[in-house]
Amino acid sequence: MPQRRDETLPIPPPPREGGPSMLDLVRLSTETVFPPGGEDLYRRIAQLTDLAPENEVLDAACGRGVSTLYLARTFGVSGVGIDSDRVLVQEAYSRARDVEMEGRISFETAALDDLPFKDGTFDVAIGEIGLAASADPARAVAELARVTRPHGCVVLIQLIWTGHVDPSRREILVQHLGARPMILVEWKQLLRDAGVVDLTVEDWSDAPSPFRPTAGGGAPFPDFSEIFSLRERIAILFRAWRRWGWGGVKGAVLREREIHRLLTRERVLGLSMIKGTKWPVTQP
Incomplete structure (x- = not known):
């Protein structure tokens, strides 16, 4: 079982200005x-x-636990999914219980830049896209490395800036996406600073995803109406209203349309997977 730090308690997620992100x-x-x-x-x-x-x-930043449970079912691993959003963690736990995997996979609410585990607890630590959305990226990556065993693997799945966007517009995009992209060399440097070496980088920008439902051509980021059916959009917006109110939902939809136009003018974002090895700390 994962070794916990006794002093750490679950922390509720911080409020998001302007309602829900993409x-x-x-x-x-x-x-x-x-x-x-x-x-x-x-x-x-x-x-x-x-x-x-x-x-x-x-x-880390497991959301509803879809990928966490996939790894457990497909490869037989055990582990923990962490997210700062308590509601999503509860849903992930229910999902694990429904498929009778709560004995192998657990889900917890915690700050992503202050993980509630002792050093060297995990063989593999994965940082999902939401890792830096509500946490300092450097601290979050350092925490992933800290809780990884020597010679274990740290993997980041992150949005990468591939085109020039001025700082003010970048911050608008960050708020809209609910994630904080960085340029590839910055993510790699954060890993190296955390003691992660032998980095392998793969570009997954053209893979189908919630942000791009078909591989290859087409707009790099479809708007909300292209991702889900009308019935599913109504269900999502109803659930969003229960959390943020109509003002937040309306603001998010209007902002989504505006930012979508910006993103489709040129391809400014990509998706990269960066894998490295936790280097053992040499004792003096």
């Missing part, structure tokens, strides 16, 4: 929506990290 809306879907990259990306992660039933895996 990632929030996708996470509120009643359908099983796989994270960007889809099952193919997570099979690739399992291959690169040599996942085996004896492994303990941490999935």
